[in-house]
Amino acid sequence: MVLVDTSVLINYFKGSIGEEEKKFEDLLNKKIPFGISPIIYQELLQGARDQKEFALLESYLSSQKFYDVKRGINSYKEAALLYLKCREKGVTIRSTVDLLIAQTAIENDLFLLHNDKDFTNMSKIIKELKIY
Numbered sequence: 491m492v493l494v495d496t497s498v499l500i501n502y503f504k505g506s507i508g509e510e511e512k513k514f515e516d517l518l519n520k521k522i523p524f525g526i527s528p529i530i531y532q533e534l535l536q537g538a539r540d541q542k543e544f545a546l547l548e549s550y551l552s553s554q555k556f557y558d559v560k561r562g563i564n565s566y567k568e569a570a571l572l573y574l575k576c577r578e579k580g581v582t583i584r585s586t587v588d589l590l591i592a593q594t595a596i597e598n599d600l601f602l603l604h605n606d607k608d609f610t611n612m613s614k615i616i617k618e619l620k621i622y
Contacts (some may be wrong), residue, residue: 491523491525491598491600491601491605491619492517492522492524492525492526492600492601492622493524493525493526493557493591493594493595493598493600493601493604494517494524494525494526494530494594494602494603495525495530495591495602495604495609496523496530496534497510497512497604497605497606497607498513498514498603498604499514499526499530499534499604500508500534500537502514503547504618507558508605510603510604510605511605513603513622516601517603518530523555524554524555524603525554525555525556525557525592525600526551526554526555526556526557527556527557527558527594528556528558528595529587529590529591530591530614531551531552532557534547534586535547535548535551536552537557537589543559549602557594557595557598557600558594559590559593559594559597560597560598561597565590565593565597566590566593567619568593568596569586569590569592569593570589571590572589572592572593572612573589575615575616576611576612576615576616578610579615581611581612581614581615583608583611584608585608586603588606588608588609588612589612589615590607592609592612592616592619595619595620596619597616600620601620601621601622602619602620602622603621604619604621605622609621
């Protein structure tokens with residue numbers, strides 16, 4: 491199972507096909523199960539240019555599998571610890587949202603497909619974060 495990050499989906503929807511977007515196409519072609527998180531859902535909807543595009547995105551995205559953190563407030567504590575572990579190794583993760591997406595992938599034992607330097611840097615330190 492794969493959690494697909496906003497960074498890949500935005501490029502894919504725009505037709506900007508790089509290495510990660512080709513991996514996403516491969517997921518689709520091979521019918522490999524994938525999903526998004528509520529935060530990814532919100533980020534994508536926020537990118538809509540108008541009501542029509544919003545409705546189209548909402549329709550497509552709401553049909554996807556959703557993964558969320560599982561441990562309530564402890565999930566947020568664990569996401570903050572991801573930040574601390576990275577910071578202790580000299581890596582600053584710029585986005586709180588990315589930490590929560592990483593925590594979602596870890597808790598659900600999912601591979602993460604992304605196109606974001608923060609996840610690449612994080613995965614070098616956080617071995618539980620599996621990159622697709």
